[in-house]
Amino acid sequence: MNAFQKPSEKMTNYRWTICAMLFFATTVNYLDRQVLSLTWDEFIKPEFHWDESHYGAITSVFSIVYAICMLFAGRFVDWLGTKKGYLWAIGVWSAGACLHASCGVITEHFVGLHSAAELMGATGDVIVTIATISMYCFLAARCVLAIGEAGNFPAAIKVTAEYFPKKDRAYATSIFNAGASIGALVAPLSIPLLAKAWGWEMAFIVIGGLGFIWMGFWVFMYTAPSKSKHVNKAELEYIEQDNEKDGIIVATDEKEEKKMGFWQCFTYRQTWAFVVGKFMTDGVWWFFLFWTPSYLNTQFGIKTSEGLGIALIFTLYAITMLSIYGGKLPTIFINRTGMNPYAARMKAMLIFAFFPLLVLLAQPLGTFSPWFPVILIGIGGAAHQSWSANIFSTVGDMFPKSAIASITGIGGMAGGVSSMILQYCAGILFVFAAGQGEMPVINKALLDKDYQITIAKTDQAVLNGKIVAKGHEGAEDIPVGWALYKGEAMPLQKAVEKAGLSQIPMIVETLELPIAEKEAEIMLNNKIITQKDITILQEPMTFFGFVGKPAGYFIIFCICSVAYLLGWIMMKLLVPKYKPIVLE
DSSP states (O other): OTTTTOTTTTTOOOHHHHHHHHHHHHHHHHHHHHHHHIIIIIIIHHHHHHOOOHHHHHHHHHHHHHHHHHHHHHHHHHOOOOOHHHHHHHHHHHHHHHGGGGGGHHHHHTTTOOOHHHTTTOOOOOOHHHHHHHHHHHHHHHHHHHHTTTHHHHHHHHHHHSSSSSSHHHHHHHHHHHHHHHHHHHHHHHHHHHHHHHOOHHHHHHHHHHHHHHHHHHHHHEEEEEOOOTSSSSHHHHHHHGGGEEEOOOOOTTTTTTOOOOOOOGHHHHHHHHHHHHHHHHHHHHHHHHHHHHHHHHHHOOOOSSSSHHHHHHHHHHHTTHHHHHHHHHHHHHHHHHHHHHHHHHHHHHHHGGGGGGGGGGGHHTOOOOOHHHHHHHHHHHHHHHHHHHHHHHHHHHHHHHHHHHHHHHHHHHHHHHHHHHHHHHHHHHHHHOOOSSSSSSOOGTTTOOOEEEEOOOEEETTTEEEETOTTTOOOEEEEEEEEEEEEEEEEEHHHHTTOOOSSSOOOOOOOOOOOOSSSSEHHHHHHHHHHOOOOOOOOHHHHHTEEEHHHHHHHHHHHHHHHHHHHHHHHHOOOOOOOOOOO
């Protein structure tokens, strides 16, 4: 029998019902966030003629807007109250999710075209206009989504502090935080199929509508535990056990608790420890979330709407569900050793910080099978979610309830800034790593060879061994960065090997080629090509034996793998021991 439970009264467990509501809100949050990442590469990119730089810009702007709004979202929730604050947050982000569906119509209106087919079949300078206008449309919708989604975690952490004692908060947080994994898990099973059946627009509308349904339940189910008719005295005493003094439970009304000023938050080392921990690690999780579908398509030619792609993404996020046990680990340390909550969480977080090192093996093992990188990234994702559940709980350990949402928002802003930096740099890196290709790769070493290598760009496909525009009837799309060698589409590295070259031809960024045959002409595969018709490509990047975009992904994986250990060390230096803040 629980020490806070009276023999005559069985303790209710309504706190877990509230935890379930937080879980479903977080699930919807991540479903809305995932729609773009699961539809852009296969459905949206061909229609609007995007490349990785467009997608990288959109995800980075989303991240920075999310980061800025996190700074104020926590304060907003503290000011408005948990119930109303959460309703506003999910209402705004659900509206933003649905707004994405209008981007195609707006783009058609501005460029004077009348259908998605016309957008896809456009050529010449109008392609640039389509890509630019559509990108700004998505940026606007993404900003609305970010404004609303910024309120989810500050509100959820505040609810957890209201409904759970300190020793249970990490576990409760790990449960609702698992909604991120479930959302990411359900997404590949539903979103690509919705997009394939009814168009990518309907995927945004259907998933966005789920938030409005959640709002209807929240209105009637949530009240503060001290006022809830579903929480009896025994459960309330259990919830408020941290307020026990000399055997007497002293209930603390948040409205009567002294408030912490916004700028005062930045004067504590505990705040900066949380900020550093979020900055070093949040970008890693968002990178996995936003780029894994594109990674599978780019490196392995696997689409998320196909059976294998669905299975791989499902497996990845199923593995991240192991994070639920990560939230339980500090409780085990506390119960067995009597550790204070902060020490227990830091010990658990150190253990979790070592698991992302496995992501270093993703690219090398990916040469054998795509299942290896998916499993290793899944383990890294599970480690992140376990880390996240515990770092969020350190806020409740250190700060009074009146400041929890504000501190969570400040840390969330730091995480959003790091994500913005990583997403933007990743998009630029992948474009640079692949090289820019539109015409045959030409240099002096190729002139005497009876072959031609063509690198695919964003709007190309192959039909009967020839390059055609994407969307051509009967044509098969070529993953960006792949090559066409003797009529067969394949990864660039494989094309180079089949051509008998020891390395990818060196390509310079000037049209002045040293050609001896004629002053202004060269012969390639029995066709005369003048210098003015040649688009010169930059040399694809090489990194530890990987060429092109795979080299870029390897670089990002290396950064992701060490981020958690660096973050843990800096947190420990800032706050070596448990030191809760008491407002005088």
